[in-house]
Amino acid sequence: MDKLIIGRYIPGNSLVHRMDPRSKLLAMFAFVLIIFLANDVVGYGILTVFTFLGVALSRISISYFLKGLRPMLGLILFTVIFQMLFTTGGDVLFQIWLIKITTYSVQNAAYIFMRFVLIIFMSTLLTLTTPPLTLADGIETGLAPLKKIKVPVHEIGLMLSISLRFIPTLMDDTTMIMNAQKARGMDFGEGNLVQKVKSVIPILIPLFVSSFRRADDLAIAMESRGYQGGDGRSKYRILKWQRFDTLLLLSLVAVAAALIAWNRLK
Amino acid sequence: MQKILEIKNLTYKYDEESDVYVVNDVSFAISRGEWVSIIGRNGSGKSTTARLIDGLMAAESGEIVIDGETLTEENVWQLRQKIGMVFQNPDNQFVGSTVEDDVAFGMENQGVSRDEMVERVELALRRVNMQDFKTKEPARLSGGQKQRVAIAGIVALRPDIIILDEATSMLDPKGRLAIINVVREIKEQYGLTVISITHDLDEATLSDQIIVMKDGKIEQIARPDELFLNDNLTEIGLDVPFSSNVARELRQNGVQIPEKYYTESELADFLWQSILTK
Numbered sequence: 301m302d303k304l305i306i307g308r309y310i311p312g313n314s315l316v317h318r319m320d321p322r323s324k325l326l327a328m329f330a331f332v333l334i335i336f337l338a339n340d341v342v343g344y345g346i347l348t349v350f351t352f353l354g355v356a357l358s359r360i361s362i363s364y365f366l367k368g369l370r371p372m373l374g375l376i377l378f379t380v381i382f383q384m385l386f387t388t389g390g391d392v393l394f395q396i397w398l399i400k401i402t403t404y405s406v407q408n409a410a411y412i413f414m415r416f417v418l419i420i421f422m423s424t425l426l427t428l429t430t431p432p433l434t435l436a437d438g439i440e441t442g443l444a445p446l447k448k449i450k451v452p453v454h455e456i457g458l459m460l461s462i463s464l465r466f467i468p469t470l471m472d473d474t475t476m477i478m479n480a481q482k483a484r485g486m487d488f489g490e491g492n493l494v495q496k497v498k499s500v501i502p503i504l505i506p507l508f509v510s511s512f513r514r515a516d517d518l519a520i521a522m523e524s525r526g527y528q529g530g531d532g533r534s535k536y537r538i539l540k541w542q543r544f545d546t547l548l549l550l551s552l553v554a555v556a557a558a559l560i561a562w563n564r565l566k
Numbered sequence: 567m568q569k570i571l572e573i574k575n576l577t578y579k580y581d582e583e584s585d586v587y588v589v590n591d592v593s594f595a596i597s598r599g600e601w602v603s604i605i606g607r608n609g610s611g612k613s614t615t616a617r618l619i620d621g622l623m624a625a626e627s628g629e630i631v632i633d634g635e636t637l638t639e640e641n642v643w644q645l646r647q648k649i650g651m652v653f654q655n656p657d658n659q660f661v662g663s664t665v666e667d668d669v670a671f672g673m674e675n676q677g678v679s680r681d682e683m684v685e686r687v688e689l690a691l692r693r694v695n696m697q698d699f700k701t702k703e704p705a706r707l708s709g710g711q712k713q714r715v716a717i718a719g720i721v722a723l724r725p726d727i728i729i730l731d732e733a734t735s736m737l738d739p740k741g742r743l744a745i746i747n748v749v750r751e752i753k754e755q756y757g758l759t760v761i762s763i764t765h766d767l768d769e770a771t772l773s774d775q776i777i778v779m780k781d782g783k784i785e786q787i788a789r790p791d792e793l794f795l796n797d798n799l800t801e802i803g804l805d806v807p808f809s810s811n812v813a814r815e816l817r818q819n820g821v822q823i824p825e826k827y828y829t830e831s832e833l834a835d836f837l838w839q840s841i842l843t844k
Binding site: 468538 | 617620622643646647649650651653655657658659660661662663664666667670671672673674675676677678679680683684687703704705719720723
């Protein structure tokens with residue numbers, strides 16, 4: 301299951317690793333919004349530089365980021381091709397029957413492509429450098445104001461951290477069940493669509509049942525260790541906001557300001 | 567000796583309508599500092615008894631007295647702090663996303679201050695020899711290592727009683743031995759009481775007392791040397807210890823060995839002596 305990079309964490313001790321998850325999360329959201337401000341080469345140039353600066357600072361090999369891109373590749377190509385085919389205007393570069401490729405459509409497709417790549421790189425950077433529990437902690441404290449309107453913030457945080465912790469375990473389960481079913485003569489990915497969907501059932505049901513069992517065991521183990529819900533708990537992990545966190549948010553504001561200024565200037 | 571745990575006429579059934587009691591009129595008492603094994607076949611009610619003791623399920627009738635206090639719905643959380651449980655499946659009881667988080671989980675629940683938690687996590691991990699794995703995730707650990715972390719999580723909580731609910735049954739012989747040794751050391755150091763539910767002979771021979779359960783009832787309570795003299799061990803869900811097997815084979819082949827239970831080293835000593843005196 302080495303292919304799956306979503307939610308994976310690569311231990312390290314770089315500047316990005318040591319940052320507060322709250323600032324990283326906030327930056328991630330801000331970045332997604334800022335990306336929509338860019339609409340030309342200069343805009344995307346600034347954001348690309350910013351992204352790769354982050355990647356370089358994390359000291360994680362670029363191959364991990366490319367791996368993170370891989371599962372999304374189909375979706376990206378799909379969107380890019382549609383952009384290419386359905387954007388009108390500009391000089392015609394190439395035409396067969398109804399299909400027209402124009403300078404505009406190429407440009408638009410390139411921008412969409414960059415948008416995807418940058419967002420995926422940034423989110424991969426977030427998950428690769430932040431341990432899942434820290435991330436869940438970040439989300440929990442980030443959501444803390446919502447407690448006032450009775451959002452069960454602690455429960456959301458706990459569910460999140462448990463889900464993240466169980467991803468590799470359930471992956472192993474899936475592989476094991478698949479191999480067990482293969483050993484009994486099951487063919488995965490063969491036949492037509494209906495047969496393919498049907499062949500998923502012998503994986504899905506055992507996986508569900510084993511998840512129920514795991515959940516039951518976990519709940520009992522948690523209760524036996526005195527878990528009574530969020531009230532009156534202390535925290536082992538503490539989040540520390542450092543200078544670099546402020547710096548990151550300020551730099552994002554600067555990037556946003558630069559992009560807005562550039563858009564006005566044009 | 568002071569009784570740390572007393573169970574009187576405990577009764578429980580899963581299905582209200584059914585007549586089948588999983589735990590049927592079970593009574594026993596355990597002294598402070600004892601190592602007690604509960605053995606029996608699958609479905610004999612061992613694990614259910616353990617869960618009833620920890621208050622994870624409510625008994626239909628009967629009384630559980632922990633350290634002089636009767637378990638009720640009001641004091642269950644407080645009494646539960648005196649008991650640490652290690653369960654069978656190392657994966658399913660690992661709550662934290664790293665080793666240190668998991669050890670800290672129980673203390674977080676009790677609202678222990680952070681400084682003390684850091685100290686206790688360190689200490690507990692050193693105790694089970696897992697200090698180098700502090701920041702590792704469960705997916706990177708072996709089954710035995712995960713069980714050691716589970717024990718560390720309990721050591722950090724400093725309970726009076728540790729219940730091992732088949733905690734070694736999913737481990738290989740080496741990991742099993744390592745876990746038993748760790749628990750034994752911790753028991754000696756902190757003066758704990760250990761209740762071990764097990765199918766494993768080595769674990770059972772270690773104990774001061776063995777409680778044999780069958781069909782929800784207590785069949786026998788005995789010391790290991792009394793119990794292992796029995797001929798019907800396999801019937802109650804236990805294997806015959808290696809030394810007993812050897813002794814029986816030797817007896818059948820005409821070697822004069824008195825009818826008593828020998829540990830492996832005792833048997834070896836006896837054989838050495840019998841050769842010398844011949």
